[in-house]
Amino acid sequence: MCGIVGGVAERSITNILIEGLKRLEYRGYDSAGLALVDHGQILRERRVGKVANLEQAVNESAIIGSIGIAHTRWATHGKPTENNAHPHISGRVAVVHNGIIENYQELKDDLEALGYNFTSQTDTEVVAHLVHEALKSTPDLLKAVEQVVPQLKGAYALGIIDTNHPDELIAVREGSPLVIGVGIGENFISSDQLALLPVTNRFIYLEEGDIARLTRETIDVYVNGQKVARPVKELDATISNATKGEFKHYMLKEIYEQPEAIQQTISQALNGNALRPDFLKDAEIDFSNIKQVQIIACGTSYHAGMIGKYWFEQLADLPCHVEIASEYRYRSPVIVGDTLYVCISQSGETADTLAALRDTKKRAAAKNLNITTMTICNVATSSMVRETDYHLLTLAGPEIGVASTKAFTTQLAALMLLILKIGQIKQNIDENQIAEITADMWHTPKVILDTLQNDTEILRLSELFVEKQHCLFLGRGTEFPIALEGALKLKEISYIHAEGYAAGELKHGPLALVDNDMPVVILAPNDEMLDKLKSNMEEVQARGGELFVFADEDSGIKNKDRQHVVHVPNVSSWLAPIVYSVPVQLLSYHVAVLRGTDVDQPRNLAKSVTVE
Ligand code: AGP
Numbered sequence: 001m002c003g004i005v006g007g008v009a010e011r012s013i014t015n016i017l018i019e020g021l022k023r024l025e026y027r028g029y030d031s032a033g034l035a036l037v038d039h040g041q042i043l044r045e046r047r048v049g050k051v052a053n054l055e056q057a058v059n060e061s062a063i064i065g066s067i068g069i070a071h072t073r074w075a076t077h078g079k080p081t082e083n084n085a086h087p088h089i090s091g092r093v094a095v096v097h098n099g100i101i102e103n104y105q106e107l108k109d110d111l112e113a114l115g116y117n118f119t120s121q122t123d124t125e126v127v128a129h130l131v132h133e134a135l136k137s138t139p140d141l142l143k144a145v146e147q148v149v150p151q152l153k154g155a156y157a158l159g160i161i162d163t164n165h166p167d168e169l170i171a172v173r174e175g176s177p178l179v180i181g182v183g184i185g186e187n188f189i190s191s192d193q194l195a196l197l198p199v200t201n202r203f204i205y206l207e208e209g210d211i212a213r214l215t216r217e218t219i220d221v222y223v224n225g226q227k228v229a230r231p232v233k234e235l236d237a238t239i240s241n242a243t244k245g246e247f248k249h250y251m252l253k254e255i256y257e258q259p260e261a262i263q264q265t266i267s268q269a270l271n272g273n274a275l276r277p278d279f280l281k282d283a284e285i286d287f288s289n290i291k292q293v294q295i296i297a298c299g300t301s302y303h304a305g306m307i308g309k310y311w312f313e314q315l316a317d318l319p320c321h322v323e324i325a326s327e328y329r330y331r332s333p334v335i336v337g338d339t340l341y342v343c344i345s346q347s348g349e350t351a352d353t354l355a356a357l358r359d360t361k362k363r364a365a366a367k368n369l370n371i372t373t374m375t376i377c378n379v380a381t382s383s384m385v386r387e388t389d390y391h392l393l394t395l396a397g398p399e400i401g402v403a404s405t406k407a408f409t410t411q412l413a414a415l416m417l418l419i420l421k422i423g424q425i426k427q428n429i430d431e432n433q434i435a436e437i438t439a440d441m442w443h444t445p446k447v448i449l450d451t452l453q454n455d456t457e458i459l460r461l462s463e464l465f466v467e468k469q470h471c472l473f474l475g476r477g478t479e480f481p482i483a484l485e486g487a488l489k490l491k492e493i494s495y496i497h498a499e500g501y502a503a504g505e506l507k508h509g510p511l512a513l514v515d516n517d518m519p520v521v522i523l524a525p526n527d528e529m530l531d532k533l534k535s536n537m538e539e540v541q542a543r544g545g546e547l548f549v550f551a552d553e554d555s556g557i558k559n560k561d562r563q564h565v566v567h568v569p570n571v572s573s574w575l576a577p578i579v580y581s582v583p584v585q586l587l588s589y590h591v592a593v594l595r596g597t598d599v600d601q602p603r604n605l606a607k608s609v610t611v612e
Helices: 014-023 051-061 104-113 125-134 141-151 250-256 258-267 281-289 299-316 351-366 383-387 406-425 431-452 455-465 479-494 503-508 530-542 576-595
Strands: 003-008 031-038 041-048 067-073 088-090 093-101 154-162 169-174 179-182 187-190 202-205 210-214 219-223 226-228 292-297 320-324 339-345 372-377 390-393 470-475 497-502 519-524 546-552 563-568
Touching: 003 014, 003 093, 003 154, 003 169, 014 031, 014 051, 014 067, 014 187, 031 051, 031 093, 031 154, 041 051, 067 093, 067 154, 088 125, 093 125, 104 125, 125 141, 125 154, 141 154, 141 169, 141 210, 169 187, 187 210, 250 258, 250 576, 258 406, 258 431, 281 372, 281 390, 281 406, 292 299, 292 351, 299 320, 299 339, 299 406, 299 479, 339 351, 339 406, 351 372, 351 383, 372 383, 372 406, 383 390, 390 406, 406 431, 406 576, 431 576, 455 546, 455 563, 455 576, 470 479, 470 503, 470 530, 479 497, 479 519, 479 576, 497 503, 503 530, 519 530, 519 576, 530 546, 546 576, 563 576
Parallel strands: 292 320, 292 339, 339 372, 372 390, 470 497, 470 519, 519 546, 546 563
Antiparallel strands: 003 067, 003 187, 031 041, 031 067, 088 093, 093 154, 154 169, 169 210, 179 187, 179 202, 210 219, 219 226
């Protein structure tokens, strides 16, 4: 997804902008650019491809400036070309933009009628021309931007500079994340605070509808022309710990960070083998009133939600529905009072999940329905955390690899904590069972460490996937969502077509795909579904399919011709989905590395999907 960095300082900020863009590379992009104001002129460089290409161009042209904006673009309107890369310029004005201007075509028609020439196919260029046009009727850059914003439809964030205001940077947040980095005698903007960590750890989180004017010494935020106060927050230093270290890829590092990430996540809620009395204390009254749960999420977070459904119903005796946010938000679902709406999101900024949340709140308010909203999220400062009644943080630390790994397993840990809490409040789960499950949860980091010992064996098996075109993942119960997640992991980073199925569905269609060339990954913990799963394995083998089985040591499943078994430590069935996630992550990772793909930034994908 696109990224914005900008700043106004006394020193030249060229290197700060380039470093900021590099820190946003994980989000996925296809071109990059920057613009600086120097001696009344806009100096701009743009390049297709990696930020390194832009850096080389900037070094060659040796452009410097103490105010500027920079951008990584992920193409939405128009191909990834140099002309379409940001910043876009209209005379004295330069603009970078994240998000989408939905009504850009009609604005473009009007601007062309006024004589403006367009040099790109982007929606962004209209903003540059509109600000340029508005500056004909006011000398004030902020006022010009305030005139333009009401004309724009869509969700977006903007950074704007003007050669006639060489000490002013304007920032707009309207549906797309934007933070201000507060420095000493210098100030910055970015779509992700991670980009600004080398220059500050103090941030102002803009709210929807905010327009900010930054100079070296001042930051003023306005809503509808009125100045508003926004707090400056200091960020925990540990978040800056986002380097690959000894690992070849962020994804591998993040897979190996799971024991610690889970430990962190559960530590906030557990005291010995009991829930801490203060854990989600504020929510107790609301939780005691809820009659059902609706989970809304996308992608991997949706898979976590699917497991939450099994757990909510089995453990807390609460009906639970789970739905993909992009469907939920558009199908006018019935909003039911006394429902707990849970958004699950690594980033807390995913456009569909956020829109579903906002729409649900609006419709509940219109009908005067009492609902409770909650986010399970990895980013404490995200929009979702700010816009829900309660939140439970996954303390996984920054996840940089596009493929979600530690965010997923910590989401599962957080869901379990939430379910235990709600089950306890509603007295649907007794203290003994809580003690049993929490004891298992404390044990999970160690079990994951043991599971990681299989890495070399999984690497060896991954060689058998390199030439394959297709792959099936099968599981039952809570391993069904892990099958879906395994297939998502494999397809997104290795580009092998993979599908996950509930093993019981095999005979209803996918069995037709099985032949000698079809690897089938089986998730086989030693639970009450194991015998049924073994029958499914027979069905696959009878059709020539090659089995790759992740199985409990006690499952009795052994290596044989065209059946490869990797033993996963014994684990309680509640925690099996967390533990079985690890071998499928490792498998996908190794297959992708062997196929030579860009593991951390797979093609066409972005880390945080902040546009539809
Ligand atoms: C999977 O590996 C992806 N990163 C993707 O499916 C992701 O889970 C989805 O885009 C939702 O993101 P979120 O958790 O930040 O809301």
